[in-house]
Ligand SMILES: Nc1nc2c(ncn2[C@@H]2O[C@H](COP(=O)(O)OP(=O)(O)OP(=O)(O)O)[C@@H](O)[C@H]2O)c(=O)[nH]1
């Protein structure tokens with residue numbers, strides 16, 4: 409592959425998922441002010457004084473924080489994959505391991521963090537930039553999420569844009585809602601996988617990629 413091979417892929421229409429959540433939504437104009445107002449209310453409700461010096465700017469800080477950690481709602485992460493290269497004759501596995509990500513559990517709005525391993529088998533015609541796979545993970549992670557949905561959206565995003573022969577995604581993550589509160593099991597890790605194409609159908613082939621991911 410040479411630098412001259414780099415090209416923008418022809419735009420292809422992206423299908424909305426049944427939940428309509430794969431793409432971008434518009435950020436409400438008054439989001440910052442509304443979040444801040446409600447954080448002030450939470451502080452008051454727990455018996456704090458939101459006007460004391462240390463808390464005075466907290467509602468605004470928290471509002472900015474939420475708009476940052478949920479910024480993936482306002483982009484279609486699949487757009488990153490449109491930057492493509494001609495694959496020449498490469499038809500082997502492309503695996504990006506250990507993509508660190510942070511997300512937010514949609515049940516408790518507490519952080520989920522871990523590593524994503526993302527692999528695909530190009531169709532012989534299309535490769536995307538390696539960093540774009542990490543950007544895809546990041547875009548879907550920066551939303552209120554379930555780990556299973558995050559996994560599936562990453563798989564589907566790659567299928568939608570790259571039309572690969574196979575995709576395998578594995579996420580290993582710790583949920584603060586399980587360590588900080590509730591059952592209180594710090595250090596436990598949840599592993600989820602999602603597969604498409606050859607790696608969904610062929611157990612042996614899937615095991616080979618999983619051992620590369622874990623190796
Ligand atoms: N499947 C799945 N469950 C999740 C995820 N994040 C959090 N949960 C779970 O969502 C569940 C919510 O259960 P509820 O009983 O409604 O809430 P809760 O009373 O706060 O539950 P506890 O966490 O058990 O105290 C909990 O079991 C969480 O562990 C996720 O990404 N995937």
Ligand SMILES: [Zn+2]
Nearest residue numbers: 513515516585
């Ligand atoms: Zn949770």
